[in-house]
Amino acid sequence: MKQIAVLLTVFNRKEKTLLCLRNLHQQTLPNECQMDIYLTNDGCTDGTPEAIKKQYPQVHIINAQGNLYWNRGMHLAWQTAAKTKDYNYYLWINDDTFIYEKAIENLLSSAAIHEEKAIITGACEDTQTHSHITYGGRKNWQIVIPNGKETEVDCINGNIVLIPQYVFHILGNLDYYFTHSKGDFDYGMRAVKAGIKMYQVGVPLGACDVHEKLDKWCNPEVPFIQRWKMLHQPNGMPPKETFHLEHRHFGFFTALKHFFSIYLRVCYPKLWIK
Incomplete structure (x- = not known):
């Protein structure tokens, strides 16, 4: 039995979080796979954890005070999962990312091709037109557009990322130094330095919108x-x-x-x- 720990961190996006979880629970996994979800509640005040407990009581909720943001929230979820058991895979998912049918199956298939020794990521497209790639693997800092074939990348966004056990044993967790962003970029570049390959699946695996305005x-x-x-x-x-x-x-x-x-x-x- 191969076991997957899905890692999320959430803050006051109840409807998006519930849709993200619904898509996760609708995934068709290979018979020999089991999925556990570890979710950091970073001080939600909009009823997100209460709604999760009601609809998805099997989700492991780790409560925080609202000062962790994305990277440190993911670090806590990952740390908690790894202490629970030595999972075969760790899957990063953003709570505003809505994965498609067979997304996890595609990730696992790609991981198997590389003997479960490579990081596998999936591209996201916009939620309205599904015509624009928003997040995913990058090559020389440029978003890689899926072309039907698996592509090697040298940097990753953290929206949909599968980390095999082999990689985790080498690189460990995200770097707690980073609060919100940059931890995903850092992890990918650490992987490259360690000689670990990273690949993007040849088709988009989910949808997630980018911010339209300047920061x-x-x-x-x-x-x-x-x-x-x-x-x-x-x-x-x-x-x-x-x-x-x-x-x-x-x-x-x-x-x-x-x-x-x-x-x-x-x-x-x-x-x-x-």
Whole structure:
């Protein structure tokens, strides 16, 4: 029996979270597979955990205080799952990502091709037209468009990602240093450094919309004080975390250059508007 731990972290997106869970429970798994769901409730106040308990009582809910955000919430869910048992796979899913029928089956099939020693990711498309790829694997920082064939990538978004046990035993958990974003990028780049391959399945595996507007920290329509405040929020562009990521993977001088350019951009955001 091969066992999969599905990992999520949620905050006040009840309807999306419930749809995400519904799609997970509608997946057709191979006969020899079993799925457990570990979900970090990062201080929801909209009734999300109560609704989950009612509709999906088998979900393992880990309660937090609302200060973990995505990366640290996923870290907690993963840590909890790994302490429970040594799962064969760990599957990252964003709670605003709605996976398609046979998505997990496709991920497992791809993992088997690579002897369960590679990270497998799936692309997402927009929820309205299904014509635009929004998240997934990346090559040279560019989103890889599925072409029907599996594609090797060198960076990943964390929306739909399958981590085999072999990889987890080498890389371990997400880096707790990161609060919200960047942890998925860091994990993928750590994998590349460790010689672990990453592949994107040849067809989109789910739907997830991107933010249509500029982030507040770099939006010239937002007053400077608000931009400055948002810059340093975990879901903004915290300069220290950006420096940590780039110092680790691109070197000190690249990290230093971008550290200062972030502050320049928050002060003069129109310079970056084409």
